Amino acid sequence: MNSPVDQAALARRFNPRGTWTLFQKEVRRFLSVIGQTVLAPVITAVLYLLVFQHVLEDRVNVYPGVGYTAFLIPGLVMMSIIQNAFANTSSSLTQSKIMGNLVFLLFAPLSAAEIFVAFVAAAIVRATCVAAALYAVGWLFIPLPLQAPLAAIAMLILSAACLAVLGLIAGILAQKFDHLAAFQNFFIMPFSFLSGVFYSIHSLPEFWEHASRFNPFFYMIDGFRYGFFGVADAPISHSVGVVILFFVLLSGVALQMLRTGYKIRS
Amino acid sequence: MTQAIRVEGVEKRYGALHALKGVSFGIEQGEYFGLLGPNGAGKSTLINITAGLVRASGGHVSVMGHDVVGAFRPARQSLGVVPQEIVYDPFFSVRDILRIQAGYFGCGREAWPWIEELLERLDLTDKCEASIRQLSGGMKRRVLIAQALVHRPPVVILDEPTAGVDVELRRTLWEFTRELHAAGHTIVLTTHYLEEAEALCERIAIMDHGELKALEKTGDFLARHPFRFLRLSIDGPGTVPPAIERLVCARDNDELELRLTRGQDSVADVLDGLRDAGFRVTDVHTREPSLEDIFVELTGDSDE
Numbered sequence: 001m002n003s004p005v006d007q008a009a010l011a012r013r014f015n016p017r018g019t020w021t022l023f024q025k026e027v028r029r030f031l032s033v034i035g036q037t038v039l040a041p042v043i044t045a046v047l048y049l050l051v052f053q054h055v056l057e058d059r060v061n062v063y064p065g066v067g068y069t070a071f072l073i074p075g076l077v078m079m080s081i082i083q084n085a086f087a088n089t090s091s092s093l094t095q096s097k098i099m100g101n102l103v104f105l106l107f108a109p110l111s112a113a114e115i116f117v118a119f120v121a122a123a124i125v126r127a128t129c130v131a132a133a134l135y136a137v138g139w140l141f142i143p144l145p146l147q148a149p150l151a152a153i154a155m156l157i158l159s160a161a162c163l164a165v166l167g168l169i170a171g172i173l174a175q176k177f178d179h180l181a182a183f184q185n186f187f188i189m190p191f192s193f194l195s196g197v198f199y200s201i202h203s204l205p206e207f208w209e210h211a212s213r214f215n216p217f218f219y220m221i222d223g224f225r226y227g228f229f230g231v232a233d234a235p236i237s238h239s240v241g242v243v244i245l246f247f248v249l250l251s252g253v254a255l256q257m258l259r260t261g262y263k264i265r266s
Numbered sequence: 267m268t269q270a271i272r273v274e275g276v277e278k279r280y281g282a283l284h285a286l287k288g289v290s291f292g293i294e295q296g297e298y299f300g301l302l303g304p305n306g307a308g309k310s311t312l313i314n315i316t317a318g319l320v321r322a323s324g325g326h327v328s329v330m331g332h333d334v335v336g337a338f339r340p341a342r343q344s345l346g347v348v349p350q351e352i353v354y355d356p357f358f359s360v361r362d363i364l365r366i367q368a369g370y371f372g373c374g375r376e377a378w379p380w381i382e383e384l385l386e387r388l389d390l391t392d393k394c395e396a397s398i399r400q401l402s403g404g405m406k407r408r409v410l411i412a413q414a415l416v417h418r419p420p421v422v423i424l425d426e427p428t429a430g431v432d433v434e435l436r437r438t439l440w441e442f443t444r445e446l447h448a449a450g451h452t453i454v455l456t457t458h459y460l461e462e463a464e465a466l467c468e469r470i471a472i473m474d475h476g477e478l479k480a481l482e483k484t485g486d487f488l489a490r491h492p493f494r495f496l497r498l499s500i501d502g503p504g505t506v507p508p509a510i511e512r513l514v515c516a517r518d519n520d521e522l523e524l525r526l527t528r529g530q531d532s533v534a535d536v537l538d539g540l541r542d543a544g545f546r547v548t549d550v551h552t553r554e555p556s557l558e559d560i561f562v563e564l565t566g567d568s569d570e
């Protein structure tokens with residue numbers, strides 16, 4: 001049952017098949033509980049939509065010619081992207097740490113960058129599934145053709161990537177699910193709520209309008225909204241730039257953690 | 267020839283705890299090697315450093331000549347580890363788990379027939395579609411072994427694979443590791459069952475408190491410890507004379523166990539001494555030392 005040592009495998013400098021396998025495994029993981037990972041977020045967002053459209057449709061008019069429900073949809077889609085990209089990486093990592101099966105990944109000849117790419121890409125796939133499903137359901141409320149589809153897609157991918165990386169960092173740091181829940185409740189939720197999902201920051205008092213400009217999530221939502229309406233609170237180039245910068249910073253931290261094995265390789 | 271595993275001056279500190287205090291040794295290719303020692307000796311820590319799960323605080327480990335940190339890809343490609351704890355990914359079936367693990371090591375469909383063979387050999391074929399959650403402890407242990415072998419590593423480490431496993435499965439696992447060894451794999455086994463190491467291993471290292479206490483061929487081990495045991499059933503009213511009393515290592519009512527050093531303490535002297543003290547010896551039984559006895563001697567304490 002022995003075989004000569006695979007010299008090609010020994011000399012390999014990259015492990016694309018290993019990376020692809022990890023990516024596929026992460027995608028299958030969320031698909032196997034699709035009710036929780038895709039369906040539930042869509043239902044939550046639709047409930048928000050129903051409630052807020054009912055209460056606010058007649059009262060708020062954010063941009064000329066854009067009704068409140070239309071305004072709300074991109075915000076809700078982006079909020080779901082944010083929460084689900086974060087949840088995918090963080091819960092997978094924390095769970096395999098707690099269950100102990102992370103060792104099977106750590107035994108493998110995969111570099112920090114390869115692990116990073118696989119996890120982040122799978123989270124982007126989940127965020128895209130949720131976004132697409134929600135967009136389709138939103139169409140039943142108001143058909144919303146994309147005015148700048150490239151901007152919308154870029155913001156989708158960049159924002160999902162940012163949150164996936166943030167989820168990796170949180171997953172590395174968390175010792176139990178309580179820690180993740182705390183991170184989600186005290187950081188992700190407030191920052192995404194306060195970033196203009198339900199309102200335009202121009203309608204805020206001056207102080208809060210300025211404060212919002214330091215919230216990277218604001219740019220994710222604003223830039224995404226630009227993709228729908230061709231107008232937004234900040235210039236699209238700013239939004240793209242800020243989110244890329246945020247991604248680069250977070251990736252630096254996450255890669256360094258993975259490389260040194262912080263809290264993973266004790 | 268390159269050593270299968272080379273451990274050089276390896277240290278590990280967990281805060282104030284000095285778990286490994288500079289351990290060095292080598293394991294040759296094709297060896298069946300036993301790593302023994304009481305709980306907390308540092309065996310798993312050393313294995314985990316070799317596998318890349320734990321970073322050493324000092325020193326180096328290489329697998330088939332590849333440094334486990336600097337050349338982690340070929341080092342990990344050459345190594346299969348069966349972890350001490352039973353751990354698994356609850357989302358997947360047994361077969362999927364093995365295919366995924368093979369994928370991590372860069373093996374695709376070409377590895378599938380080998381995976382089927384492993385399932386067959388480890389008696390898991392019936393359960394290969396089942397979620398691993400539904401398997402018994404012993405079966406999960408076998409899945410762990412299959413997982414360590416998916417990429418056909420030349421070096422295989424099993425960290426207490428038989429702990430808490432029933433006798434029959436223990437026997438099956440012994441047989442399986444013997445076959446792997448016969449097929450040319452280097453096997454490293456840690457175990458609490460000394461008779462297991464005695465029966466399987468060609469060489470044995472004994473660790474205690476983060477240090478290497480001994481490293482020898484199994485046979486030499488037994489030969490180099492020149493003592494044997496004499497078990498006596500006695501009756502009579504006397505007191506055991508001090509010269510004999512100092513040899514007693516266990517006592518149970520009318521039974522005495524004495525530890526005799528070869529060429530120094532003679533059985534005849536003991537029997538004469540007891541008779542002179544007024545005892546009648548009703549039964550005599552001698553026993554060669556087992557690894558367990560040597561282990562106790564080297565580590566100064568039994569394994570708790």
Ligand SMILES: Nc1ncnc2c1ncn2[C@@H]1O[C@H](COP(=O)(O)OP(=O)(O)O)[C@@H](O)[C@H]1O
Pocket residue numbers: 266280283285303304305306307308309310311312
């Ligand atoms: N992650 C850890 N943090 C702190 N101490 C640890 C850790 N892992 C092991 N130890 C300690 O290191 C020592 C060696 O443990 P281990 O290598 O598991 O021993 P063995 O496998 O020989 O039973 C023990 O005292 C153990 O408590």
Ligand SMILES: [Mg+2]
Pocket residue numbers: 309310311350425426
């Ligand atoms: Mg151990």
